[in-house]
Amino acid sequence: KNQVxxxxxxxxxxxxxxxxxxxxxxxxxxxxLRWYKQDTGRGPVSLTIMTFSENTKSNGRYTATLDADTKQxxxxxxxxxxxxxxxxxxxxxxxxxxxNNLFFGTGTRLTVIP
Amino acid sequence: xPEVTQTPSHQVTQMGQEVILRCVPISNHLYFYWYRQIxxxxxxxxxxxxxxxxxxxxxxxxxxxxxxxxxxxNFTLKIRSTKLEDSAMYFCASSKQGPNTGELFFGxxxxxxxx
Numbered sequence: 564k565n566q567v568x569x570x571x572x573x574x575x576x577x578x579x580x581x582x583x584x585x586x587x588x589x590x591x592x593x594x595x596l597r598w599y600k601q602d603t604g605r606g607p608v609s610l611t612i613m614t615f616s617e618n619t620k621s622n623g624r625y626t627a628t629l630d631a632d633t634k635q636x637x638x639x640x641x642x643x644x645x646x647x648x649x650x651x652x653x654x655x656x657x658x659x660x661x662x663n664n665l666f667f668g669t670g671t672r673l674t675v676i677p
Numbered sequence: 678x679p680e681v682t683q684t685p686s687h688q689v690t691q692m693g694q695e696v697i698l699r700c701v702p703i704s705n706h707l708y709f710y711w712y713r714q715i716x717x718x719x720x721x722x723x724x725x726x727x728x729x730x731x732x733x734x735x736x737x738x739x740x741x742x743x744x745x746x747x748x749x750x751n752f753t754l755k756i757r758s759t760k761l762e763d764s765a766m767y768f769c770a771s772s773k774q775g776p777n778t779g780e781l782f783f784g785x786x787x788x789x790x791x792x
Contacts, residue, residue, distance in 0.1 A: 594777050594778070595778070597780075599783075604766075604786070604788070605785055605786065606681075606768050606770075606783030606784050606785050606786050607783045608783070609780050609781070609782070612780060652719075652720065656777045656778075657777070658777070661725070661732070661733045661776065661777070663722055663725075663733050663734075663735055664776075664777060665722065665776055665777070667719045667720045667721070668719065669719045670719065
């Protein structure tokens with residue numbers, strides 16, 4: 564069964580600190596993996612899209628890694644800011660075409676405190 | 678920067694009433710989607726639309742739901758007879774390429790509350 568599991572469920576960190584969010588998946592055959600940031604009550608915003616051949620991808624203070632062999636991805640946030648408080652959602656795409664072949668995780672709720 | 682816009686931002690309705698949620702996708706995008714997110718749960722796919730027809734729909738998208746692209750810019754989701762369990766945030770999204778390779782751009786969402 565195709566699933567995306569994220570951990571931790573929630574995380575609280577001090578402003579300025581780094582953190583790493585995890586995403587494990589069983590989706591197969593794999594096409595790509597995306598990380599989205601979702602502010603409370605808003606729509607998800609894309610951070611990165613990684614294909615099978617990409618191990619690391621950065622977007623400012625966000626760095627995503629992908630290990631397609633172990634089916635794991637992480638999102639590392641450097642020097643966190645209060646505005647980083649949001650849910651971070653991992654989405655994995657199957658190779659079969661179709662929006663129904665995008666599998667969403669439940670997200671990690673990050674709270675950055677001063 | 679182009680964005681997906683949705684209206685209304687919040688709608689409260691009585692059970693059994695019809696609701697129409699509206700979306701204006703990004704103008705040069707070809708693929709359109711509706712997703713929903715029940716409070717505290719994951720984002721769920723409802724339907725995708727391409728070339729003026731439904732390309733895919735999930736089990737959630739039953740006969741109570743319909744989508745339409747009435748003109749060149751709007752993309753609507755209609756719920757014919759709302760149920761309590763339809764209360765959720767509904768997100769419209771669009772992409773230039775197909776969903777498996779193209780980046781999806783989401784709107785801000787329409788919060789539907791069914792009483």
